Amino acid sequence: MAAKYCDPTHRQDVADFFTECMARAPGGTRMLAQVLESVDLCIAFKAAQATSVESFLASPHP
Numbered sequence: 001m002a003a004k005y006c007d008p009t010h011r012q013d014v015a016d017f018f019t020e021c022m023a024r025a026p027g028g029t030r031m032l033a034q035v036l037e038s039v040d041l042c043i044a045f046k047a048a049q050a051t052s053v054e055s056f057l058a059s060p061h062p
Contacts, residue, residue, distance in 0.1 A: 011036060011043065
C-alpha cells in the first residue's frame, strides 16, 4: 500500500513508521527496502517528467 506514495514526505513517513517493526518480521527489512525503492523511483520519474508534462498541458490543443 505504501508503495503508491510518490513524494518525499510520505516516503519519510513510511520509513519512520515501518523501519522498527519490519526489522522484526521475517524478510521485513528487504520488503521495506523494496517499497522505499519503489517510492524513490516514482519520485525520480515524476521529477524527470515534470517539465515536459507542464509544457504539454500549457500548450494549446485542437
